[in-house]
Amino acid sequence: MRISELAHASGLSLHRIRRYADAGLLIAARGQGNYRSFDKQAVRDARFIAMGRDIGFSLAELAELLPRYRRRTLTIDEMVERLQGRIAEVDRQIAEQQALRARLVDHIGWFEQRRARQRAAQPASPFQRPLKRSTKP
Numbered sequence: 001m002r003i004s005e006l007a008h009a010s011g012l013s014l015h016r017i018r019r020y021a022d023a024g025l026l027i028a029a030r031g032q033g034n035y036r037s038f039d040k041q042a043v044r045d046a047r048f049i050a051m052g053r054d055i056g057f058s059l060a061e062l063a064e065l066l067p068r069y070r071r072r073t074l075t076i077d078e079m080v081e082r083l084q085g086r087i088a089e090v091d092r093q094i095a096e097q098q099a100l101r102a103r104l105v106d107h108i109g110w111f112e113q114r115r116a117r118q119r120a121a122q123p124a125s126p127f128q129r130p131l132k133r134s135t136k137p
Contacts, residue, residue, distance in 0.1 A: 003028075006038045010046035020049050023059050025066060041070065056086055 006026075007014050020026045021036060026045055028036035048069055052062045065082075068074040 001038050001040070001042070003036050003038070006042055006046060009043045010050070012046050012050055016050070017046060020046065020059075023063070025049055025059065025063055045070065055083070056090070057082075 001009070003014055003017055003021075006012075007017055010017070017026060021028050026038065026042050026049070028038050028042070031037040045066065048066070049062055052065070053059075057065075061082075065074060
């Protein structure tokens, strides 16, 4: 099948399919006119790659998994273990982002305290003083 047919069948863009083929993840033969030609397995492979990318696997990790996926020797237990590893990585990233958030909140507090001290130390502007009312009728 041609690349456009693979794109339609897999739901991926032509750009992504070309990228995966250029990276060696999708196997394409070169046909007449040097066009890429994919077999039916490419649809399954493309979906596997897209799923893996969507959940954060690197292209290198997918390149490692694909041969066994194609041979159907990649087990559910191995995939669960890989997914649990991704969860651990996401949890680590969340912890880093929460720590960064806490530092940002601390910095905001420091700047707010500094602003309050500056305002307290500045003399009041004549425009900020209350107007004196005349007692004459």
